[in-house]
Amino acid sequence: MIVMENVVVDYTKFKLNCSLQVNKGMITGLVGENGAGKTTAFKALLGLIPVDSGTAKIDGISVDQLTSENKEKIGTVLSDSFFSPAFTIKDINRLLKNFYQEYDESYFLTKCQEFNLPLNQKIKEFSTGMQGKLKTLTALSHKAQILILDEPTSGLDVSARYEILDILQEYLDKYPESCVLISSHISTDLERICDDIYYLKQGKVLLHEDTDVLLDTYGILKVEETMTDKIDQSFLLYRKRTTYGYDYLTNQMSFYKENYANLIIEKPSIDQILLMVMGGEEI
Known part of the structure; x- marks a missing residue:
């Protein structure tokens, strides 16, 4: 469902040259140190930055040809992008209802309640853990078939990280036709849920292996x-x-x-x- 083939993004001091694939029903992890190129790879995959060469496709469609309808099938978390910090969850709820035809308001508000996220409090007053949970819930709120999550557990304590990982597994169990690409520099997080893992260093994939194989052989x-x-x-x-x-x-x-x-x-x-x-x- 997600395919990157020799995708090159060439900056002055950094070059990404990445190939990876995420299949239906799978959770695939992308790990590496800060600055390894994880965010660059995600932005290239989402068409947010230009690609110098190579191809990136989502559900068989080149990212530069995705329609609005295609994009509704994608749920994202980007480490450096979110709603205005002056918004409340009630504000976000109204926006999501306008953004997505398949938006599940009941799911979103119920999960916010389960995570003890106050509906009327401004996001800027949320803790880091609360913001991380909210970001993930917005990505899951519209029945997305493809989840692209850049460091959704970054900066969170162990309890908050595990809550987010558990909800991702729960989501894939509910929608088995979906897939998840998730990055983290905390590789033990991904060990819990990922079917396979790519190791990225200085813009290149150095190792790709099934998680079970990594742990067993x-x-x-x-x-x-x-x-x-x-x-x-x-x-x-x-x-x-x-x-x-x-x-x-x-x-x-x-x-x-x-x-x-x-x-x-x-x-x-x-x-x-x-x-x-x-x-x-x-x-």
Whole structure:
């Protein structure tokens, strides 16, 4: 439902060159450090910035040819864009009713009530967590088939982050024909809900893998300096210098467990894989 093929956005000091795909019924995560290009990729996908080359399509339609009707099927959260801080939820409710033919007022107001969001209080008086919840609810309020969410959990405490992630999973369960593309620099958040994850660094996708595969088959080898030349390099992806030698990231942990009985091998978290990809050297 979402396809980016070799999309290039070339700024003076930064270049995005990104390919990714999000299929129906899936939640796909895009992770990377601040400045990795996540927001640039999202804006290119939404047609908010010009693309130098490559193609970006939503539901098979090039983003520069999306009609108003097509855009109604897209729900978005952008980290640097929202309604006026002087608005209240009641103001936003009126606007959403005018914006979207499929707007579900009952759903929106009910969820606001569940999240303890006051209807008459100005957004500028909301906490960061309250604003994050409200942004996500506006994206979900009009039965969108495609959700494009840029850092919806950024700056929130653990409880608020989990509430937002839970409501996304609930939404996809309710609308199984939908899909979600969500970015975060907190990769453990995405571990809870994402079917697959793209790792982005300096505008490039360095690794793409199903979440289950990352958690089940990836490993980190702890190799002393004297052993580095004795390790089979066939299934090693990245290495990182340490005080004792190297850490190696592999996508075939079982191979090294079977063939190197004395080697220390750790089963990494999504965050540890992220650190290896972002800070390591590709092999």
